[in-house]
Structures are given as structure tokens and as C-alpha cells.
Amino acid sequence: MRKLLELININVKDQNKYRLKHIKLELFSGEKVAVLGKSGSGKSTLIAVANGSIDPTNGVVKFKGEDLKLLPRERKIEIGTLWQDLRLIEELSVAQNINSGALGRHNLLWALRNLIGSIDMKACHTCIEAANLEQNLIHSQVMRLSGGQRQRVAIARLLRQQAEIILVDEPLSNLDPNMSRKILNILLKQTTVDCLHIADTCLVSLHRPELIDNFTRVIGIKKGQIVLDSPRESLEAKDLNWLYN
Numbered sequence: 001m002r003k004l005l006e007l008i009n010i011n012v013k014d015q016n017k018y019r020l021k022h023i024k025l026e027l028f029s030g031e032k033v034a035v036l037g038k039s040g041s042g043k044s045t046l047i048a049v050a051n052g053s054i055d056p057t058n059g060v061v062k063f064k065g066e067d068l069k070l071l072p073r074e075r076k077i078e079i080g081t082l083w084q085d086l087r088l089i090e091e092l093s094v095a096q097n098i099n100s101g102a103l104g105r106h107n108l109l110w111a112l113r114n115l116i117g118s119i120d121m122k123a124c125h126t127c128i129e130a131a132n133l134e135q136n137l138i139h140s141q142v143m144r145l146s147g148g149q150r151q152r153v154a155i156a157r158l159l160r161q162q163a164e165i166i167l168v169d170e171p172l173s174n175l176d177p178n179m180s181r182k183i184l185n186i187l188l189k190q191t192t193v194d195c196l197h198i199a200d201t202c203l204v205s206l207h208r209p210e211l212i213d214n215f216t217r218v219i220g221i222k223k224g225q226i227v228l229d230s231p232r233e234s235l236e237a238k239d240l241n242w243l244y245n
């Protein structure tokens with residue numbers, strides 16, 4: 001297995017408080033890793049450090065052996081992120097938001113065409129289908145959608161990016177249990193979708209430990225530190241009880 005992502009001796013410190021402490025983590029291609037921990041334990045901070053949006057106070061993040069900070073823009077799109085706050089552009093349509101996932105692969109003219117009108121509709125429809133969103137919403141303004149629909153637009157945008165690894169910060173908060181499982185199955189590639197490459201490596205922060213079944217590995221965070229790192233099949237209920245107590 002190829003090493004894709006490496007967090008080396010990471011600390012994130014704000015004034016006197018550690019948000020992350022002594023983090024060492026290696027992620028290999030094909031791994032599907034769930035990150036668990038109580039609210040405030042550091043899951044979102046870990047995802048943000050792993051995609052380069054937060055600079056650690058100490059330590060280095062490497063993607064395929066290269067310092068993430070030095071990676072050029074056209075390589076950064078190999079890392080896709082689904083943010084907890086979604087980061088959609090409310091005034092734009094579903095299709096325009098989905099296409100923004102592919103911005104890094106196109107030039108400025110393409111970006112302008114996407115802002116002005118409807119382009120690459122076939123690709124958008126494929127991502128909409130994969131994200132289990134209603135096709136007839138494709139031209140709707142995002143601000144008019146429900147929380148669960150907006151979440152699926154963000155997932156469709158992530159799929160449109162065609163990243164090699166996906167980092168996901170709590171993808172299920174607005175979804176009912178049935179939809180949560182469907183969406184996880186897409187992210188974990190349990191569902192195949194026509195012509196769409198879905199990354200086979202992911203790091204997913206989860207609020208609900210009962211959804212870890214299809215992951216290959218589970219990481220537990222407590223007070224900013226990795227205190228548990230286990231293959232899914234060897235994880236026991238007592239490990240989870242301890243993590244949440």
C-alpha cells in the first residue's frame with residue numbers, strides 16, 4: 001500500500017491550550033479511516049491540518065512524500081475535503097456549486113462560463129445521482145434547499161473534484177439514519193456509480209460511532225491526542241466506551 005498522507009509530530013496550540021498534541025498519523029491508499037471522539041476532542045482540527053487549511057504550531061504534513069505546504073495548486077486538488085459547514089455558495093445554483101469542485105482542473109475562462117450559465121451538465125447529473133440528490137434540483141439556488149439537500153450538494157461537489165483522497169468532517173449531521181448510511185456507502189465506495197471515479201482512501205470524522213461498520217480502521221481522539229488506532233475488526237465495545245467517557 002502506498003503512503004498518501006503523513007502527519008509528523010503535529011501540535012496545534014492556541015495560547016496555552018493544545019487543540020492537537022503529538023499527533024503522528026500515516027494514511028495508506030485504500031484505507032477508510034473513521035475518526036471518533038467526544039465533541040471538542042480535536043476531530044475537525046485534525047481534518048483541517050491534514051488538508052493544509054490550518055498550519056500546525058509544530059510538525060509537518062506530507063502528501064505522497066512532499067511537504068503539503070509546498071504542493072502546487074494543481075496537485076492540491078488531489079486532496080478533497082467535505083467541510084462541516086459545507087462552504088457552498090448560497091446564491092449560485094446546485095450545478096454551479098457542483099462544478100466548483102472541478103475548478104482546480106480548469107482555467108479562468110471555464111470558471112467564468114460556470115458563473116454565467118449552465119455547463120458540463122452531464123457530469124453534474126452523474127454527481128447528483130451519486131450523492132442521492134433529486135435531479136430536478138440541478139438549477140435551484142442552494143439557499144432554497146433543506147439542510148440535508150445542501151449536504152448532498154456538498155458531497156456531489158466533492159465527487160466532481162475527483163480527488164485521490166477525501167477528508168470529511170462530519171458528513172451526516174443533517175441526514176436521517178437511512179440517508180446517512182447511503183451517503184457513507186458512497187464515500188466508502190460501497191456503491192459504484194457510472195463513470196465516476198470515487199477516491200478509495202478517506203479520513204472521515206464521525207459523530208456517530210454506530211456507523212463505523214464499513215471502515216477499515218478507527219482512530220480515537222481524546223483532548224487533542226490520538227489515544228486509539230485500531231483495525232475496525234479488532235475494535236471492541238469497551239474501547240468505544242472508554243473513548244467517550
Ligand SMILES: Nc1ncnc2c1ncn2[C@@H]1O[C@H](COP(=O)(O)OP(=O)(O)OP(=O)(O)O)[C@@H](O)[C@H]1O
Nearest residue numbers: 014018019037038039040041042043044045046207
Ligand atoms: N478557531 C479556533 N480557535 C481556537 N480554538 C479552537 C478553534 N476551533 C476549535 N477550537 C478548540 O479546539 C478544540 C478542538 O475543537 P474541534 O472543533 O477540532 O473538535 P471536534 O472534535 O471536531 O468537535 P465537534 O465534534 O464538536 O465538531 C476545542 O477545545 C475547541 O474549543
